[in-house]
Amino acid sequence: MRKQTSPGGLAVITRKEFADHVSGWRMIILMGLVAVTGVASLYVAAQTIRSAVGEAGTIDFVFLRLFTASDGKLPPFISFVSFLGPLVGLALGFDAVSGEHARRTLSRVLAQPIHRDALVNGKFLGGLAAVAAMLSALWLAVGALGLVLIGVPPTADEFVRLAAFLAVTVIYISFWLALSILFSTVFRQAATSALAGIAAWLFFAIFADLLADLAAAALVPAAAGGNPEAIFAQEQIRLWLSRLSPVTLYSEAVSTLLTPSIRALGPVMVEQILGALQGVLPIGQSLLLVWPQVVGLITGTAACFAASYILFMRREIRA
């Protein structure tokens, strides 16, 4: 008989998933949404920057400010990305496995000589490739638009920071993709899986911070009395709790990358500031500072992925 032992199943499935995403309506809708909000926030940021330049003469890192500045009404670009990013990941993955089940193609595909995990892996990699392609295109478009709006090209340092921003965003969205693939494995109905994804998204985007505040206040009640040590302890707890949320991790990482003047994450004592040098952090130091956040996001992605893998490998494929 034929002796082809290396199954190219993973590559084939990844390619199909990528092609499906790129040519599908979902991608167009999501891109439209991100593009419209992105352009609006960039435009507002450019206005703000112009008036700031008018008052102060020159400002540092003007290109980066395009992504972090806001007029106080419309949130900055990075806030939009941190809010809408999960939606992109969820939309691409919520019916990954349950959809195959509903179309009754699952058993037909798994009756082909491919490893079972090739299907889940291929879905993840295909989605990841689509996200990376979409974000890269958006990134280039936004960069070009920024150039037109403020007329100053980014410096090499700014360019590296923006590239890191792109990479961290891809990782962030791939976390949500992995989470939605997990939900699509757990729930047989695509609608249930989508709902679970949206619930997780709203929880992390809106309520997680509030809950972290509440929990920290409950754990260190002495802080209400104004005791500085207690206040410090409470703030520490709040911070670590809120870091359980991927949204917080991402926001911290991205604002550090795009705001070179951020020198530390978390509460800082007055003595620490007193001795410190004024100025901005070099790019290498910023990257070091966000490394734990990035590792946290990757760990979350891997955990979701491992869970869906285990569930799927043990499942009976009927349909």
Add this chain to the structure above:
Amino acid sequence: MGSATPVIETSGLVRRYGDLTAVDHLDLTVCQGEIFGLLGPNGAGKTTTILMLLGLTEPTEGRVRIAGLDPSRQPLEVKRITGYLPDNVGFYDEMTGRDNLRYTAALNGIPRPEAERRIAKALQRVGLPETADRKAGTYSHGMRQRLGLADVLVKEPRIIVLDEPTVGLDPEGARDFLELTRELAREGITVLLSSHLLHQVQEICDRVGIFVSGRMVACGRVHDLAEQILADEQFRLLIEIQAPLPGLATELGRLDGVASVEDADGEEGGGRRLRLACSRDVRAEVGLRVQELGGILLHLEQSGRSLDEIYARYFRGKEMDNVA
């Protein structure tokens, strides 16, 4: 037809779902080039058996060998030589029929030109060449089923497993489908098909296994099964009388050569139609006896031994449960 090389072998195969035993100690051997029919009512465990043969579900106990390979340990090798058509097969609706087949070919690692050749051949064979470039979402059930068979043929399997392949096909479509299956078996492909449509299975299967509640209660060639099960009932007689006659069944049962008498319409049939199992031709005596008892015989029919009757023997009670 075919040599006696066993291709599908199971021994002591068990699959339990909680308390329910869906497949109970199944021993099965299917040889090369054979068409084997897995027969049984809904919920008998046919699909579960097939899933275990393909490694899509793990057996609770027992052993499976497909061409000497263990589907749990060497799933890829097994799936490379086995084509599976699930019941109610699905396709990617937004892709054309041909693209669906291309995807299958790619998953099987068949190089492009070779794949195109096989796809064209398979589509030709199942009679879909004109519609192949339409979106699969626009296909009728019959066309899907044909596309499913083409999908199986693309990988040029040694073994084909068909789960309820003719359900929902019109009589002509079903005939074509089964004719094609027979042709494939003649080429040396081993075919395992599950069904509850007895006439069809009877026509094309070399051997059948009868499944009830997870147990294979009989297995063999249709003719041999008839010998086995209906050994003392070489003749089966169906009579219909104008009005029920009390005591008629008992009277007829006393006739020499009559093995059993039962109401053809079930328990509450009223006794107008009776079915007799006899070891010799008793038509004349039966007619006479009905007349003696003052009844009017409307209809008397002698039937052969068909799979239907064998099947009915086993499932009469069971199928009524399912209908209710």
